[in-house]
Amino acid sequence: MSSPSYLRYLESRKGKQIKSLKGLAKAAEEKRSVFAPSMEWFRNPRPAAFVMHLQGPLLLHLFRSGMYVYKPCRDGFGKAPWNRKGGKDA
Numbered sequence: 001m002s003s004p005s006y007l008r009y010l011e012s013r014k015g016k017q018i019k020s021l022k023g024l025a026k027a028a029e030e031k032r033s034v035f036a037p038s039m040e041w042f043r044n045p046r047p048a049a050f051v052m053h054l055q056g057p058l059l060l061h062l063f064r065s066g067m068y069v070y071k072p073c074r075d076g077f078g079k080a081p082w083n084r085k086g087g088k089d090a
Contacts, residue, residue, distance in 0.1 A: 010037040013045075015069030021052070021059070024067075028052050033070040036062050045070040 018024050018034060027034055033045035042062065048069075051062070 007037065010035070010043060013071050013073075015071040018067045018069065019063055024048055024052050024059075027069055034067050035070050036065050036067045038065045042067075 013035075014037070015032075016023075018027060024034070027048035028051075030048075032048050034048045034051055035045045036042040039062070051059075051067075054062075
């Protein structure tokens with residue numbers, strides 16, 4: 001069972017919803033990661049190119065449950081202290 005704070009974090013990382021194989025192929029071409037926050041075993045981002053090669057019934061289940069493009073953190077908030085700009089060592 002995941003903590004509520006982790007589920008809120010996942011909600012903040014949702015990008016565009018992927019509803020078809022065509023959308024998944026576009027995400028793979030753009031080298032994006034995808035995830036499905038409603039499915040415990042698929043909450044971590046995975047490369048869209050990898051997901052594209054899963055079996056059909058599994059992909060259909062992912063599309064129906066809500067698969068999203070993963071939006072990475074770009075503002076420095078939430079990053080490890082050694083990766084932040086302007087930290088105490090800067």
